[in-house]
Amino acid sequence: MEYSGNISGDDWLKMMRTVEVLFVIIILGAAFIGVSFFDVLPPPHQVSPINLTRLSLTTLELLDSNHALSQAAFNTGNSTLMEELQVSLSASLPPNVLYNLTVYNVNSNQNGATYTVQKSMSNAQSLGVTSDAASDLVTSSNATFDVTPEKIGETSTSRGITLYILNCSDSNGWWITGYTSPSLAENVYQLLSPYFANTVIVQNTAQLAQILNGSPLQGEQIQNAVIINTCGEAVPIPSGYYSSNGVGYDSTDGSYAEYAYTLGQRVLEYNWTWVSIVGYPLYYVSNTALFPNTQNTWGIYGMNCVGPAGLNAFLEGLNNQPYVYNDNWITAQLSNSVYLSTEAMNNCNYYGIYPSEYQTATRALPTSILSTYNLNVTTYVFNTASGGWNGGAVYRHQVTVGGVNEYQGGFFALGLTRTPDIRLTALGLLCDYQPRLYSSDYNGADTSRLVVLQLGVVGGS
Numbered sequence: 001m002e003y004s005g006n007i008s009g010d011d012w013l014k015m016m017r018t019v020e021v022l023f024v025i026i027i028l029g030a031a032f033i034g035v036s037f038f039d040v041l042p043p044p045h046q047v048s049p050i051n052l053t054r055l056s057l058t059t060l061e062l063l064d065s066n067h068a069l070s071q072a073a074f075n076t077g078n079s080t081l082m083e084e085l086q087v088s089l090s091a092s093l094p095p096n097v098l099y100n101l102t103v104y105n106v107n108s109n110q111n112g113a114t115y116t117v118q119k120s121m122s123n124a125q126s127l128g129v130t131s132d133a134a135s136d137l138v139t140s141s142n143a144t145f146d147v148t149p150e151k152i153g154e155t156s157t158s159r160g161i162t163l164y165i166l167n168c169s170d171s172n173g174w175w176i177t178g179y180t181s182p183s184l185a186e187n188v189y190q191l192l193s194p195y196f197a198n199t200v201i202v203q204n205t206a207q208l209a210q211i212l213n214g215s216p217l218q219g220e221q222i223q224n225a226v227i228i229n230t231c232g233e234a235v236p237i238p239s240g241y242y243s244s245n246g247v248g249y250d251s252t253d254g255s256y257a258e259y260a261y262t263l264g265q266r267v268l269e270y271n272w273t274w275v276s277i278v279g280y281p282l283y284y285v286s287n288t289a290l291f292p293n294t295q296n297t298w299g300i301y302g303m304n305c306v307g308p309a310g311l312n313a314f315l316e317g318l319n320n321q322p323y324v325y326n327d328n329w330i331t332a333q334l335s336n337s338v339y340l341s342t343e344a345m346n347n348c349n350y351y352g353i354y355p356s357e358y359q360t361a362t363r364a365l366p367t368s369i370l371s372t373y374n375l376n377v378t379t380y381v382f383n384t385a386s387g388g389w390n391g392g393a394v395y396r397h398q399v400t401v402g403g404v405n406e407y408q409g410g411f412f413a414l415g416l417t418r419t420p421d422i423r424l425t426a427l428g429l430l431c432d433y434q435p436r437l438y439s440s441d442y443n444g445a446d447t448s449r450l451v452v453l454q455l456g457v458v459g460g461s
Contacts, residue, residue: 105446321373
C-alpha cells in the first residue's frame, strides 16, 4: 500500500529547524573537545596559590609559642638549639615550601636602628623567582621594660596634686567587711601613689584637723588634693573644734551632720576631691576617744550614727548653701547589677586594673543631685541604671567666675555593697584625671632580635 499524502510547509519548516539544532550541537561539542585537547591548563599552585606571607608569620608565632625561637635567636652560637630550631621549622612547613630564616641583632641609637646578621639557615640555595616573607621581633628574657606614670597635675609651674589617704588609728570603719582601714590604705597607696607628686598617709584625727585647717603635714600642696576615706561609711572626726557646736555638732537636732557640712565647705574652699569607697557616704562619724561608749547599733564602739543627713549636709556645704538639717534618704538599692562604662573598660587595659565588670549597687545616687547641688558628672565608672541612678561616678561642683564656668570641689562616690573593691576607686580616679603612661626602652644593650622568615615554593616561577 503506497502513501500518497503531502507534507505541509509548516512541517518542513519544523524538520529543518530540528536538523539545524542538531548541527549546532555537533559543532559546539567538537569545538569544546578540540579546545580542551590543545589547551594548556595552569599548574595547581597558580590556580590556588599558598599565602606565603601568612604562612611565614604563623610559623614564626608557632615557633615562639614556647619561647624556643627567642631562646635560639639569642644563642645563635649554640649548635644544638639551632639544629632543634631547624627541625621544628621544617616540620612546621609543607614539604614543597622552601625557606630562609635569618636572625638580626637590633642596635638602637640616636640615628635610628641598625641590623646585623647573626645567623641564617635555609633548605635551598634559591627560593625561586618569587617569594614572600614575614618578621618577628623577639626580646631577651634578661630584658626589663619600665613604664613611668605621669604625675597628676604636675607641670613646669605646678608641683602636682597631693593624695591624702585617711588611715586614722583613732577611728573605726564600717561596711569594709573583710578589710581594715590600714589594709585598705596600703592597697590604695600601692595602686595610686605612683600617679601623684606627693602621697600623705593621715595617721590620726589630729592630723586630719591640721589639713582641714589648711596646714600641710609634710610641706605638701593642700590645694586641689584628693582625699580618700578608707573607713567606708564612717568618716573620722577630730575632737575639739571640728566636733564643737555649730562646726561639727548640730545641737538643735542632736546630730553630727554639721561636721559633714563643714567637710563639704572645705572641699569647696580647697578644690579637693573627696572619695567615698563604698556604701552610703558619711553615714557615721568615728573617733574612739570622742565616742568611747557610743556604738553604731551594730556593736562597733567609737562611732556615732549620723544617717542620711550626713551626705545631704556635705552636698549643701559643697554647694555653699546654708546648713539645713535634712535626714531624707536619697540613695536606691538597685535590683539589677551595674556594669562598668565603656570608658572604664577601656582604661582597665591602659592602667592594668581589672575589677569585675559588674557590681551590686545598694547605695546608688540619683541624677537629681546634679541640678540640686550644681554638680556635673565628669566620669561614669558604671553606666547609669534605669530610672536615673549612678552606682559609681565622679561629680564636680560647677561655679561661675567672671562669667566663666569652672569646677571647684569634687566628690567621688561608689555606692556599692560591702565588701569594697579598692581597684574601682583607683580606676575611677585614673579615668577622671587621665595620667599618661610613658614607656621606657628596654634596659641594657643587645636585648632585641629581628627574625625574618622568607618562603618560596618548589617549582615556583
